Amino acid sequence: MKLLVINPNTSQDVTRLIEAEASRSIRPNTELTMATAPFGVAYIETRAESLIGGYAAMQIAAEHYQQYDAIVVAAFGDPGLTALREIMPIPVVGMTEAAVLSACQQGGRFSVIAISQRIQAWYRECIASYGLEGRLASIRALDEPLQHIGQVQENQGERLIELGRRAVEEDGADVLILAGAPLAGLARSVADRMPVPALDGVTCALIQAQAMVDMAAQTPAAGSYTQPPTKPCQGLGAPLAALVGRQPVDA
Known part of the structure; x- marks a missing residue:
């Protein structure tokens, strides 16, 4: 199993903290790849910063998702989580959702x-x-x-x-x-x-990401999380445009 763990913050120090905890939360046969936002803020605190971090996470995911079985958004507040689920054909798990659902199972x-x-x-x-x-x-x-x-x-x-x-x-x-x-x-x-x-949240998200892969959920063909409609895109990198617009950027 291969997991892509995305830090939507720009801090490499934070990425190292995430990786250390993530490594304690995976099975022996699970491989981790860490990715850090190439733009944005050192740590997200506001709605605006969350949107920027979500866009960074979408860009990273679009460029690399085909090599992985699941994606973890490793920032509390889950920047870009629902948008990623809408365009990704693999499971996407967020720290906040994973943590609060786990908390509800314990108290x-x-x-x-x-x-x-x-x-x-x-x-x-x-x-x-x-x-x-x-x-x-x-x-x-x-x-x-x-x-x-x-x-x-x-x-x-x-x-x-x-x-x-x-x-x-x-x-x-x-x-x-x-x-x-x-x-x-x-x-x-x-x-x-x-x-x-x-x-x-890192522990909860990594454990749940592995479980989601195990469940092998079918990619939806209907409902609000089915593939977005085909439309022209402008100013997006080709990998993200292919997922968001369902066609090449220059179409």
């Missing part, structure tokens, strides 16, 4: 522990889009600027743990999600310090 309500205050609105909207806002106990986030996105765990680890404990004690969370690619691997390392299960 009644879950809390998200995030790296910034600004990110909260986008996270809430994403969770609501999956119909799970009623299961969200809270989002708790760091409240100071990040000095280095690749060192959030080292610099803010104790504060993140405290936010998790408060979410359990004050918000009634049954499960914690340590959100965002910069926190990849943290849930595994602090699980014994948390009073409830702590989930990592």
Whole structure:
């Protein structure tokens, strides 16, 4: 099994964190390929940044998907996830959806522990889009600027743990999600310090991507996720234009 793991952020340090956790979450016969957004922002916090990251993820996926069995969008908030599912003939799994669905299987309500205050609105909207806002106990986030996105765990680890404990004690969370690619691997390392299960979106997404390949779901021939209609495209690279417009760019 071959999986393409896309970091829609531009930070190579974050990609390395994702890869380290992803490598712990795969079977012996599963191969990983990591890809980092060639444009955009170091870490996504806003709706606008999410759209840019989603476009970067679509471009990477279009260029490489034929070599893989499934794709993982490795950013909390799932930039471009539903659009990728619409055009890809292979399974596409997102960190947020995978984490919140896994959380719902382990408890009644879950809390998200995030790296910034600004990110909260986008996270809430994403969770609501999956119909799970009623299961969200809270989002708790760091409240100071990040000095280095690749060192959030080292610099803010104790504060993140405290936010998790408060979410359990004050918000009634049954499960914690340590959100965002910069926190990849943290849930595994602090699980014994948390009073409830702590989930990592990378872990959840990799496990579910492998399961989706195992299920060998049929590519839809009808419904809203069937192939897009044929139409002219302009300004897109040929691989993406072939998927979005169903014809060459110069047609």
